[in-house]
Amino acid sequence: MSVTLNDEPLLNVSGLTKYYGGRIGCQDVVFQLWPGEVLAIVGESGSGKTTLLNCLSTRLPPSTGVIEYRMRDGSMRNLYQLSEAERRFLMRTDWGFVHQHAADGLRMTVSAGANVGERLMAVGDRHYGKIRATAADWLGRVEISEDRIDDDPRSFSGGMRQRLQIARNLVTKPRLVFMDEPTGGLDVSVQARLLDLLRQLVADMGLAVIIVTHDLAVARLLSHRIMVMKDGLVIESGLTDQVLDDPREPYTQLLVSSILQV
Template sequence: MTTLPPASADQPLLRVRDVAHRYGQRTVLQDASFELWPGEVLAIVGESGSGKTTLLNAMAARATPAGGTVEFRARDGGLHNVHRMSEAQQRLLARTDWGFVHQNPADGLRMDVSAGANIGERLMALGERHYGRLRATAGEWLERVEIDPARIDDTPRTFSGGMRQRLQIARNLVTHPRLVFMDEPTSGLDVSVQARLLDLLRQLNREMQLAVVIVTHDLAVARLLAHRMVVMQRGRIVESGLTDQVLDDPQHPYSQLLVSSVLQP
């Protein structure tokens, strides 16, 4: 059972209202609405083609929805429509208060530069230029994500899949963002590697009071990590609620089908 984060804030960090999207004439996302609170982990689950990754990209300003709004609560306390921000404002948000962990670590890392440079690059984008501090911080974060700091000068090409994913997480979290988007971060990893990565994510969520939106097809991942979850089918949210509640007593027929298909031997 995943314990809910403390009620340290009485206002949502992210507000999604009636978000819709189309590819040509095909509607792939309709009327998606929910709120995310500081320190909360929200899982978006559903089969392939359900619209969950499209929703994630719309939230992270990686795709412009055809309708609806995505609002983020900035450090000034105000809610700001992320799709009305300038490109420069969106880039700054992506480098500071947000992170994005890709399913394939190669999409979120620079594969031909060192592990230390991958982590330090995000700090440099915020103006840090002191080599000693950059290297020290990179070493600290490698250790924090269970990578030997002695490998600070090695490139990600020499790392295993699990190490690459942990390096991508370090690269995203070094600037202490308040919200991280994750697209199937455990997909393709061995079971034992998945377990270590999930333990790490739970620990970082607790330590940093980090809000996370995670897309996954794996209900075991959702149960272990997420406080709440939404279930998507054919571009719509068909059920939402506390993770244990949805998984133990699903109300919508599609949610019941998802849960029963996992429980079948």
Template sequence: MTDTPLLKVRDISKFYGARIGCQNVSFDLWPGEVLAIVGESGSGKTTLLNCLATRLMPTSGAVEYRMRDGQMRDLSRMSEAERRFLMRTDWGFVHQNPADGLRMAVSAGANVGERLMAVGERHYGNIRETAGSWLGRVEISVDRIDDQPRDFSGGMRQRLQIARNLVTSPRLIFMDEPTGGLDVSVQARLLDLLRGLVQDLGLSAIIVTHDLAVARLLSHRMMVMKDGLVIEQGLTDRVLDDPREAYTQLLVSSILQV
């Protein structure tokens, strides 16, 4: 493992007028590490995720990302075109509602193929073959390659969104409540799939979730947020098995059923 973080976050704050979205958040994310950001609705976790993924510009603070050439770049100093290219190639973003991360009126294969074209692939046969291979990896039958996502179940849409994000071999994936809104049995399959893919591909990931069981299954490290502030952080098992803050203790006792 490299001795340089993949992502360096320093004193990130986001304010909406007088209201705090998140405040003074700092951490490093290492290659191959999965970080869970947990907390109740309104805790600031999604605001923070969107600031990290450049979907929102923070009020203050800095986020630096280590590019493939090893250079650390301040995301706020990148051009809009550079940030868009990063999002299409080296990063992925998995939305809670897959319709927000898919083009619902084009085929499953085209949804995956678009990301390949963003990194320069132009050979139709290669694109279709790779798309079909990735559908198989996320447990979607290849004979559905020409079907549109609108004809898929919620769980299949979410798996398709994952394939679309991972086909370009990104190094960092952002996930916003990836299992939210799915039936429990579908959640379990999706979590097993995600865990396997993250391990197989050596991905770094930042996952926002209110479900501490999801955090335990997927993440190495965890940050607990309340009222826009990080109130506790550490190795996931340590935080869940020996929470130090009263709020974390309450979360664990009331939500976590393991």
């Protein structure tokens, strides 16, 4: 994938470290993310990638380090110096978070349309007709039939729930979306359909995305750049195709070769 980067980063991360008592979650992570860029964080279970994602998305406070985000007014703000209300507003409007298990990112007892409409209300929309029309449009964009708008997600398949979660996150036109193993647990055919949809939406909307995955095929398909983690450390990073086609570190070489042997 190619990307045209803006001059100023959207996210600036320096010295990010998280300890769990004496155990390292992630340590001394440094990177920048630009608008419209997709960054994949890969590694085996326990490598620290989910800890890093949770720190970046303010779901887990780091032990040390700084995470700065460029607000819509152009100012760069330290995320952990924002008020709780400011952070909540970011998470409802400017950011999205796509969970591996869609039930964690949806309200399962309200309709599909209401799941999408709630995000619109968070940015100030109050006209019921417009909210419903926008929700119906977004259901169509994620390949859910409009006649399912009043059904609740408990009646949806796993793939449909994940597509609904994506619609719920993207309806407010966020600038940054965090994704935690978005294709995990889905059948291979459902994964392929979801990945095609994600790639198209990310490109169409110019989204910046940080995606955690153990699946290098997902990283190759969706991301411009990749960071490989092992034991809480980023051991290799660079352009996705470059790292996956010519890995420098033995651990990355092992990850790549294990995929090829499957």
